[in-house]
Amino acid sequence: MNDRTIVALATASGLGALTVLRISGPEALRIATERFKSNSGWTPRQSILGKFLDSEGRMLDEGLATFFKGPWSFTGEDVVEFGLHGSPFIAAQAVEALIASGAELAAPGEFTQRAFANGKLDLAQAEAVGDLIAAESRAGHELALKQLKGSVSKRLSELRRELTDFAALIELELDFVEEDVEFANRTQLLALLESAMRQSAEMLATFRQGQAMRDGIPLVIIGPPNAGKSTLLNRLLRENRALVSDVPGTTRDSVEERFRLGDYLFRLIDTAGIREASDAVERMGIERSWMKLREAHLVLVLFDPMDGDPRDAAELLKVVERENPEAAVLLVLSKRDLWTGDITLDFPAHLGLGLDDRDLDKLESALIGLIEANQVQGEVMIANIRHANALRASLEALTRARTSLEAGTSGELVAYDLRDALRHLGSITGEITADDLLSSIFSKFCIGK
């Protein structure tokens, strides 16, 4: 238990209906009693009305206070929350008054760090608190909520239990090495190891989608110069973000903006038109277009059928497929309002896009449809790069263990690699974690969380 009692604003600073402040630590109730005068006594989890006194003992505001007795609080310590009027002046004075009574200003993430230290949350859940607050779309929000409820943690602890049993078996065998006994059946061990590897790989495979749900799905618009790519970006964003002109090669650098469509957050990326460029800057831009193409989850190939042979569009699709086989691709034929006669192509997925807003609506629905069709469903989704790296390292250690086991090398090596895998898995939920890692994770939080 920490002997410091900390204070911070729990709400954003600025004008608003309410400001919420909280204090947490062994002195919470004493400090609260000194600063908050009410006719009601402190009953845990019950809001009481009273007067908040400033550091000089003058009435600062009338508001509510709620006492949460540890361990039944967010941090696991005694916590008091104050709900005052939403004025930056009142907030600053109230914090000062609480400090005058012995509280200390909380460091960023310190409330959540204490919750972690007191076993209220594991590390993956604590990180989910940050993700939940930062989520900008329903998909990102759902993902954080699942992690907060412990879906990732639960899956990992099952896996760790299996591996711990396994390591224990091998280590037991090592203790009896003189007697030359074999406790563990090698074939069974190998099967167990392979199952653990499969589970780790499955979790790791969700990272691509998990990261996209959290940070935005990379959607790249690609196509020849003048096809209308920048115009489309602006229309999707409902903002004149990129330069549009009828001069081919206007977009030289790639332009990236986040936007929300339905339940999803996208990272929309406009690129320089693909062509044989004569000048060096444009060539660099085109180089970048290829790079962005390889990162995309969704590629929108834009092609003006009045300006070029449709077979070129087919060619472009092939290139996209080759450069990024994992991406979902949508072919869009642009400038429909300028078409003379009907244009039919034998590509399975294509859409016409003109200036009519209904065309844009259709395109947006098609994008959502593509995302949903390509989505992996599952309770467990890895969205955090720290978790992905730990899983990757653990999978490597398991692979080494399998090689040793198959080669019939000494059990010591196998046991060593298993412990290594366990250590990496444990670092995700914080069961095994270095102090510097903890401070780096929590310092990314803002003060008051």
Ligand SMILES: Nc1nc2c(ncn2[C@@H]2O[C@H](COP(=O)(O)OP(=O)(O)O)[C@@H](O)[C@H]2O)c(=O)[nH]1
């Ligand atoms: N008529 C018509 N013109 C368009 C349409 N989309 C883009 N344009 C025009 O085509 C030209 C090139 O557009 P731009 O977005 O800069 O193309 P980019 O080079 O692919 O980025 C500009 O003059 C646009 O106004 C469309 O749907 N209909």
Ligand SMILES: [Mg+2]
């Ligand atoms: Mg452009």
